[in-house]
Amino acid sequence: MAPVATDQLSVVFAALADPTRRAILARLAEGPATVNEIAEPFAMTLPAVSKHLKVLERAGLISRGRQAQWRPCTLEAEPLRAASEWMNHYRVFWDRRFDRLDAHLEKLARSSGTGTGSAGPARAGGSGV
C-alpha cells in the first residue's frame, strides 16, 4: 500500500523531488514554453515529459493554455510559498544569522517541562546545532 500522499505540501515536495521537473521549472521561470520546447534539452521521449508536466500541474506549479495545437505551459509559483513557509520553521536550526536560536530553545524548554524523553538532554546548551 503506497497510496500517494494527497496533502498539498506532500504533492508539491514530491513534484520538486526530481531533477527533470526542477529543470522544467527553471526553464519556465524564463517565460512560458510549449511542450516540445520544454522537452528539447532532455534525453527522454515526449510522453515522459508529458507525464512530468502532469505531475507539476497536479501540484499547481504550472498551468497550461491553448493556442492552436500548442499547449503553452506557464510557471505558477504560488504553491512554493507554503513549501517555503514550512521550511522557515526550521531556518532557525541552520541559519546562524538567526540568533533567535537561543530564545527559541529557551521558549521550548520552558513550555515542555524537564525534557523531551529518555534520550538525554536536548541541544539547549549551545549553538552547535
Next chain:
Amino acid sequence: MAPVATDQLSVVFAALADPTRRAILARLAEGPATVNEIAEPFAMTLPAVSKHLKVLERAGLISRGRQAQWRPCTLEAEPLRAASEWMNHYRVFWDRRFDRLDAHLEKLARSSGTGTGSAGPARAGGSGV
C-alpha cells in the same frame, strides 16, 4: 525503470514529501527522541517508522546516536539550507514584497533576445504573477 533520483536536492525533497516524515521532523525540532517516542503518535508499526527514519537519515535530515539499546534521533537541518536556497530563486514569482520582480524580468528580457519561443509573450507586462 524508476531509478530513484540520487542528487542531494531530490533526496531531500523526496524525504519531505510525506506527512509522517514532516511530523517526525517537527517532533525532533523540540529535541532528540528515541524511535519509540517518535513512533508513539502514529498509527503504524515500528518497522514502518524505522523505514521513514532511514529515509530521513539518507537525506541527512537526522542523525542517530547510541545510548544502550536506544538510538536517539537528532534533527540535522543543514540539508534544508540548499532546498531553501533553491526555492529562493522562485521567490520573486510569488512574493509581492519582491518588487525586484520588474528588474528581474527586464534582466531576463535583455539577456535572452526577443523571446522565449513561439508560445507568446512572457509575463513581462505586469505584476499579476
Next chain:
DNA sequence: CAGCTAATTAACCATTTGGTAAAACATCGA
C-alpha cells in the same frame, strides 16, 4: 479531404515506496 505537426493516451514494464508480520539483533538488568 489528406497530410502534417503538437501533444496526449494506452498498454506495458521494471523499480521504488510504504506498509505489514515475524524473526533477528543488541543491550540492559536480575
Next chain:
DNA sequence: TCGATGTTTTACCAAATGGTTAATTAGCTG
C-alpha cells in the same frame, strides 16, 4: 545465563513512479 526492552532486518505485498513504443486526438494548411 535468561529474560525483558528497543530497534532493525527479512520477506512479502499492493500501489505509485518513470520510462518506453504505438496509437490517438486536436488543429493547422495545402
